[in-house]
Amino acid sequence: xxxxxxxxxxxxxxxxxxxxxxxxxxxxxxxxxxxxxxxxxxxxxxxxxxxxxxxxxxxxxxxxxxxxxxxxxxxxxxxxxxxxxxxxxxxxxxxxxxxxxxxxxxxxxxxxxxxxxxxxxxxxxxxxxxxxxxxxxxxxxxxxxxxxxx
Amino acid sequence: xxxxxxxxxxxxxxxxxxxxxxxxxxxxxxxxxxxxxxxxxxxxxxxxxxxxxxxxxxxxxxxxxxxxxxxxxxxxxxxxxxxxxxxxxxxxxxxxxxxxxxxxxxxxxxxxxxxxxxxxxxxxxxxxxxxxxxxxxxxxxxxxxxxxxxxxxxxxxxxxxxxxxxxxxxxxxxxxxxxxxxxxxxxxxxxxxxxxxxxxxxxxxxxxxxxxxxxxxxxxxxxxxxxxxxxxxxxxxxxxxxxxxxxxxxxxxxxxxxxxxxxxxxxxxxxxxxxxxxxxxxxxxxxxxxxxxxxxxxxxxxxxxxxxxxxxxxxxxxxxxxxxxxxxxxx
Numbered sequence: 001x002x003x004x005x006x007x008x009x010x011x012x013x014x015x016x017x018x019x020x021x022x023x024x025x026x027x028x029x030x031x032x033x034x035x036x037x038x039x040x041x042x043x044x045x046x047x048x049x050x051x052x053x054x055x056x057x058x059x060x061x062x063x064x065x066x067x068x069x070x071x072x073x074x075x076x077x078x079x080x081x082x083x084x085x086x087x088x089x090x091x092x093x094x095x096x097x098x099x100x101x102x103x104x105x106x107x108x109x110x111x112x113x114x115x116x117x118x119x120x121x122x123x124x125x126x127x128x129x130x131x132x133x134x135x136x137x138x139x140x141x142x143x144x145x146x147x148x149x150x
Numbered sequence: 151x152x153x154x155x156x157x158x159x160x161x162x163x164x165x166x167x168x169x170x171x172x173x174x175x176x177x178x179x180x181x182x183x184x185x186x187x188x189x190x191x192x193x194x195x196x197x198x199x200x201x202x203x204x205x206x207x208x209x210x211x212x213x214x215x216x217x218x219x220x221x222x223x224x225x226x227x228x229x230x231x232x233x234x235x236x237x238x239x240x241x242x243x244x245x246x247x248x249x250x251x252x253x254x255x256x257x258x259x260x261x262x263x264x265x266x267x268x269x270x271x272x273x274x275x276x277x278x279x280x281x282x283x284x285x286x287x288x289x290x291x292x293x294x295x296x297x298x299x300x301x302x303x304x305x306x307x308x309x310x311x312x313x314x315x316x317x318x319x320x321x322x323x324x325x326x327x328x329x330x331x332x333x334x335x336x337x338x339x340x341x342x343x344x345x346x347x348x349x350x351x352x353x354x355x356x357x358x359x360x361x362x363x364x365x366x367x368x369x370x371x372x373x374x375x376x377x378x379x380x381x382x383x384x385x386x387x388x389x390x391x392x393x394x395x396x397x398x399x400x401x402x403x404x405x406x407x408x409x410x411x412x413x414x415x416x417x418x419x420x421x422x423x424x425x426x427x428x429x430x431x432x433x434x435x436x437x438x439x440x441x442x443x444x445x446x447x448x449x450x451x452x453x454x455x456x457x458x459x460x461x462x463x464x465x466x467x468x469x470x471x472x473x474x475x476x477x478x479x480x481x
Contacts, residue, residue, distance in 0.1 A: 028185040036452035054330075097330065104331030111333075126333035127469070134462045145453035146460055148185045150269055150362060 010045050014038055028148070036142045043140040054096035057133050061103060062087055064125040072118045079118050082110045155181040155193065158252045162195070162208075165251040170244040170258075174200030181208075186266075186362065188216060188441075188457065190225075190378065194261065205261040207240060211254040214449040216440040216457070217323075217378065223247070224302070226257045228377055231300040232354075238262070238365075238373050262373030264365030269398035271361075281399055283369045286409070288400040291364070291371050292392075293413035296353045296385045303382045309349030312383040316429060317342045324436050327443035334465040335439075338432050341472050345479060347422055349384035357381055359388050360396030385416050390426035395434035395464070421481070424474035431471060435464040 001009065017034055025031045047053070069083040086106035091098035104126070111122050163178040175197050182194040190209040197204055211222035226245040233239045240259035249255050267274060267284070274281045321339050324332065356363075357379030365373035389410065392402045402410055407418040438461020441454030 027183065029183050032185060033452050036455060040452060040455060100330050104333070108331055108333060108336060123333065123337065127337070130332065130334050131466055134459075134465060137459055138463060140455070141459045142453070142456045145456040147268075148453065149188055149457070 007045055007048050010041050010048070014041050014045075017041075032142075032144050032148050035144045039140050039142040046140075052096045053133065053136065054100050057129055058096060058099050058103060060132075061107070061125065061129050064129070065107065065122065068118065068121055068125065076116075076118055079110075079114055082114070083107075083122070086110055155183055158193075161251050163197075165246060165248065166197075166244065166258075169246060169248075173197075173243060173258075176200065179203070187376070188451075188453070190215075190220070190222065195258070206243065206258045207261050208252070208256050208258050210252055210256040211249070213254060214444050214447070214451075216437050216444060216454070220378075222255045222257055225378055228300065228302045228380055229257070229259065231302045232295075232298055232374075232377070235298045235300065237294060237298055238371060239377065240373060240375065262365045262375070264367040264372040266365060267361050269361050274399050280369060284366070285400050285406055287366075287369070287371050288361075288364070289402055289406050289409050290413060291374060292356070292359055292388060292402065293410060295356050295359070295374070296388070296414055296416070298354050300354050303354065303380065309352055309384065310346065312349045312352055313346040313425075313429065314343065316381075316383060316387070316433070317346060320429075320433055320436050323440065327436070327440040329443055329446065332439070332465075334468055335432060335435060338428060338468045338472060341475065342425070342429055342432065345425060345475060347425055349386075350419075351385060351416055352382055353385050355381050355383050355385065355388045357388070357391070358396070359391060361398050361400055384426070385414070386418065386422060386426045387430065389418060390423060390430045393423070394427050394430045421478045424471055424478055428468060428471040428475060431464050431468055435461045435468075437461065438464070 004012070017038060022031065022034055025034065065083050065087060069080040069087075073080040086103065086109075089102060089106055091102035107122060107126060111119050111126070114122075158181050159178040162181070163175060166173055166175040166178075177198040179196040179198055180194075181196075184192040184194065184207075186192070190212055193208045193210070195206045195208050197206065209222065209225070211220045223245060226242050229239050229242045233241050240262055242257050242259045244258040246252075246256050246258070274284070317339060321343075324335055324339070328335075356374065356377065358376050363374065363376045364371050365375065389402045389407065392398075392400065400406070402418075410416070411418055438457050440458075441449075441461070442458040445452075445454050445458075
């Protein structure tokens with residue numbers, strides 16, 4: 001329906017599920033599927049409003065790695081160049097997750113092929129971003145889904 | 151009977167009459183889908199038989215899931231072995247190899263009477279005596295499992311291979327299902343590989359030993375369920391599971407760990423436990439994250455979105471466990 005924007009369509013679907021589907025369901029498994037779907041719709045709505053979280057994550061990693069490369073350039077020019085090359089490389093596709101995959105693999109390769117403080121600092125950057133992303137992502141967890149399993 | 155399960159009744163009845171005449175099925179009365187369980191979908195099946203009414207549980211091998219490849223025939227053989235060994239595992243009565251009957255191969259097993267206690271069950275918080283009794287039962291049953299002989303699962307010739315073998319399985323699973331690079335998991339796997347300790351004993355492990363997988367009747371365990379993660383390995387693995395992924399009011403540590411040692415003669419070496427806790431966290435996280443992969447490849451159980459998220463949360467404590475492990479190695 002071209003006259004509605006994506007956010008409006010998502011909101012309508014969400015309201016329909018809450019109003020017409022959930023109250024009619026007596027099957028617990030089906031109910032928890034709908035509750036999980038509502039959380040997923042909310043996550044997609046947030047992406048429409050605030051952009052793809054993978055994009056933000058990539059930017060934070062790039063910034064941290066660039067800072068690391070600059071700080072070690074005089075002491076470890078070879079290592080700094082490897083970091084630069086990983087940042088310069090372009091992913092096969094243009095989506096944020098393509099960049100996440102390419103950047104993650106390239107930087108992990110730099111980490112495992114090097115030793116010392118700079119390599120450990122690189123690992124810290126990657127791990128800290130993974131934890132941060134995980135924390136932000138948890139807001140979309142469906143408690144009923146977890147409760148059905150624990 | 152809900153519509154989705156009603157359509158299974160006629161083909162199931164026909165298949166059991168033809169393929170399992172010893173069950174004496176006359177009519178399938180109802181099929182009820184259970185909400186618990188993440189991989190194999192389980193159903194309560196009520197039937198009219200020549201002997202009278204009966205209730206079974208049907209576990210259907212999934213096409214998708216977090217711990218492929220699935221092999222319900224292996225589960226059938228293992229359940230039969232542990233049941234025959236005297237453990238209160240459900241008694242399997244039929245293995246259906248034809249996936250077209252209900253949409254996947256399935257096993258039919260006895261329905262275990264009893265109740266399930268969730269980890270946060272208020273009854274346990276309100277009744278310390280009940281909790282203490284259940285904790286003792288919990289430890290005793292794990293000790294019995296670890297003492298159970300079976301020939302279904304492959305054994306390892308040396309204890310050294312057991313931990314490293316588990317790490318290799320985790321690494322393969324991660325490789326197969328990792329949608330985006332996981333620097334924390336990759337690092338933890340390298341640490342586990344480097345420091346894999348020799349096992350002091352090799353035995354049958356349940357692999358998913360936690361309160362929601364036990365049935366209780368009058369504060370006694372009447373059934374041990376969900377054996378799909380069972381394997382052979384170091385018993386400390388199962389103990390570490392109760393302290394991490396399966397953490398709850400019956401976690402085997404402190405006095406309960408001492409009791410476990412009294413029952414089994416297996417020392418719960420606190421210097422080794424960080425290794426096994428890290429291993430269990432990594433295993434659980436890899437399995438949970440596979441939920442996202444499954445959804446991206448045709449899976450439809452939306453609970454997996456949340457499972458993948460909660461699994462990812464496990465990475466937050468891996469750094470601390472690695473540190474504990476390093477401290478032990480330096481000591």
